[in-house]
Amino acid sequence: MKRTLTCIVCPLGCTLEVELDKGNVISVSGNTCVRGKEYAVTECISPMRTVTSTVKCDDGRLVAVKTSRPIPKEKMFDCVKIINNSLAHLPIGIGDVIIKDVYGSDIVATQERN
Amino acid sequence: MTDLVIIGGGPAGMSAAVAAYERGVRDILILERDDNLGGILRQCIHNGFGLHKFGEELTGPEYAYRYEKKVRELGIPFKLNTMVLDITPEKRITATNPEDGIFTIEAKAIILAMGCRERAKGALNIAGTRPAGIFSAGTAQKLVNMKGYMPGKNVVILGSGDIGLIMARRMTLEGAKVAAVCELMPYSGGLARNIEQCLNDFNIPLKLSHTVTQIHGKERLTGVTIAKVDENRRPIAETREYIPCDTLLLSCGLIPENELTKCTDATLSQITGGAAVDQNRETSVDGIFACGNVLHVHDLVDYVSDEAEIAGKSAADYIDGKRNKTLNIPITTDGKIRYTVPQRITEAKELTVYFRVADVYRDVKINVYDGEKLVFSKKKQKVAPGEMEAVKLKSEIFAYAKSLKFVLEEA
Numbered sequence: 001m002k003r004t005l006t007c008i009v010c011p012l013g014c015t016l017e018v019e020l021d022k023g024n025v026i027s028v029s030g031n032t033c034v035r036g037k038e039y040a041v042t043e044c045i046s047p048m049r050t051v052t053s054t055v056k057c058d059d060g061r062l063v064a065v066k067t068s069r070p071i072p073k074e075k076m077f078d079c080v081k082i083i084n085n086s087l088a089h090l091p092i093g094i095g096d097v098i099i100k101d102v103y104g105s106d107i108v109a110t111q112e113r114n
Numbered sequence: 115m116t117d118l119v120i121i122g123g124g125p126a127g128m129s130a131a132v133a134a135y136e137r138g139v140r141d142i143l144i145l146e147r148d149d150n151l152g153g154i155l156r157q158c159i160h161n162g163f164g165l166h167k168f169g170e171e172l173t174g175p176e177y178a179y180r181y182e183k184k185v186r187e188l189g190i191p192f193k194l195n196t197m198v199l200d201i202t203p204e205k206r207i208t209a210t211n212p213e214d215g216i217f218t219i220e221a222k223a224i225i226l227a228m229g230c231r232e233r234a235k236g237a238l239n240i241a242g243t244r245p246a247g248i249f250s251a252g253t254a255q256k257l258v259n260m261k262g263y264m265p266g267k268n269v270v271i272l273g274s275g276d277i278g279l280i281m282a283r284r285m286t287l288e289g290a291k292v293a294a295v296c297e298l299m300p301y302s303g304g305l306a307r308n309i310e311q312c313l314n315d316f317n318i319p320l321k322l323s324h325t326v327t328q329i330h331g332k333e334r335l336t337g338v339t340i341a342k343v344d345e346n347r348r349p350i351a352e353t354r355e356y357i358p359c360d361t362l363l364l365s366c367g368l369i370p371e372n373e374l375t376k377c378t379d380a381t382l383s384q385i386t387g388g389a390a391v392d393q394n395r396e397t398s399v400d401g402i403f404a405c406g407n408v409l410h411v412h413d414l415v416d417y418v419s420d421e422a423e424i425a426g427k428s429a430a431d432y433i434d435g436k437r438n439k440t441l442n443i444p445i446t447t448d449g450k451i452r453y454t455v456p457q458r459i460t461e462a463k464e465l466t467v468y469f470r471v472a473d474v475y476r477d478v479k480i481n482v483y484d485g486e487k488l489v490f491s492k493k494k495q496k497v498a499p500g501e502m503e504a505v506k507l508k509s510e511i512f513a514y515a516k517s518l519k520f521v522l523e524e525a
């Protein structure tokens with residue numbers, strides 16, 4: 001079986017052709033870099049996404065956050081729910097862990113808040 | 115008298131300041147109207163910035179912070195909450211802020227880095243009422259990401275620019291239902307990766323060659339009528355379709371913010387809306403430079419930083435009197451290539467010319483002519499209006515040229 005994907009690793013957005021046999025990736029073409037190939041393999045087996053959102057701070061302001069690594073694509077909505085039900089405590093530096101261990105990733109701040 | 119004044123503290127203004135400092139300029143002042151440095155990136159909380167510049171994927175605030183940190187570490191002075199009102203061709207700047215009132219500064223050199231703004235709905239001419247619930251995608255981005263306020267629950271997006279695509283995903287993840295993204299053109303103005311991860315991931319339909327023909331609702335938007343358009347972009351009546359929604363986001367392109375540029379008498383490009391510049395990003399006015407989205411709209415902030423470094427270094431050389439303008443070669447285009455930046459070459463050194471095309475073209479050659487003579491050629495499998503292209507030209511190619519013309523031809 002063949003699958004055509006659009007790579008989301010970088011702004012180039014290469015069109016990837018993946019050859020699959022019983023769920024196993026046989027070959028990838030169309031990629032410009034190794035990360036594209038890795039993306040194609042993961043995307044066909046267990047798609048992963050980085051999630052970005054905001055968390056409310058003690059003082060009512062928002063702080064921008066992201067998953068420290070991609071999480072399973074089907075968990076994106078649950079991840080945002082967890083983020084929306086939490087509160088971040090000041091002061092916050094970039095990279096500070098706001099919530100630990102959410103679907104194999106941490107939720108970390110991408111902004112300072114003092 | 116200040117050596118270098120930079121208008122705008124976004125990524126362009128900050129990287130220009132850092133580059134000028136590293137080239138030896140110490141008397142620098144950044145003027146920024148917002149209450150923080152960072153520009154529009156502060157509200158772009160999604161990831162996808164910095165791969166080209168830093169080799170890692172950053173979010174907008176993280177990317178901006180890298181430069182803000184440098185500006186602070188180097189001790190480059192900046193004034194926040196400061197709105198620049200006027201710049202004369204003699205480089206006298208009038209600005210205002212709550213502390214200093216209205217004040218003027220004379221500068222040896224100026225870098226314009228005011229960014230761009232979104233095309234507003236007034237400019238779009240849609241029939242119907244004018245209820246609440248219609249936002250530009252950037253305003254919605256600011257409301258959701260900085261104020262924590264969702265503009266609505268049932269959304270239609272007009273225009274497939276990147277900001278609209280990013281907001282389709284963001285609002286969906288926050289519980290809204292995005293019924294459709296309508297794009298007037300037969301192709302999207304956004305990056306392929308954003309169509310994949312912002313629309314396809316959530317089964318949001320992208321309706322190409324479609325537009326909103328009517329707005330419904332009295333107090334609040336209740337729905338929109340959409341229709342397919344023919345090849346002349348005129349709506350086809352039989353294809354009209356009503357979509358109930360409480361929110362319409364407009365993502366129909368960005369316009370460089372050039373009111374101040376006009377005050378300086380600098381020549382503007384009819385096509386980019388920004389100043390016409392040489393390879394140093396110097397405008398037609400001596401000592402006034404421009405970079406970033408105020409010059410032409412960039413899709414990637416990484417290229418904004420690159421361009422701003424050129425402007426910052428060149429401004430430093432200008433201040434030091436180390437300039438070597440020996441040429442005056444205009445660069446023209448054939449229309450398929452809409453514009454280039456720079457629009458003019460004044461020094462005999464290698465340069466990168468950036469350009470955008472008017473339509474999607476496949477299997478083409480980018481040919482550069484000096485009169486009738488072909489002096490440069492590069493093959494491309496595909497070029498699209500949404501993606502900025504670049505070619506490097508060695509100085510041998512144009513050292514004796516009268517003018518250069520960029521032409522798109524079949525490969």
Ligand SMILES: Cc1cc2nc3c(=O)[nH]c(=O)nc-3n(C[C@H](O)[C@H](O)[C@H](O)COP(=O)(O)OP(=O)(O)OC[C@H]3O[C@@H](n4cnc5c(N)ncnc54)[C@H](O)[C@@H]3O)c2cc1C
Nearest residue numbers: 122124125126146147153154197198228229252406407415
């Ligand atoms: C709403 C919106 C969303 C965007 N989202 C993305 C995205 O997701 N990804 C992406 O790659 N690009 C995005 N862009 C493009 C983005 O603007 C550029 O990548 C980059 O931020 C441009 O940098 P800049 O410094 O040229 O402009 P900006 O970041 O816009 O900075 C310009 C600065 O100048 C200041 N300024 C303007 N006029 C004056 C004045 N008269 N006096 C004093 N200060 C002034 C402004 O306050 C601002 O801080 C977006 C653009 C907009 C408008």
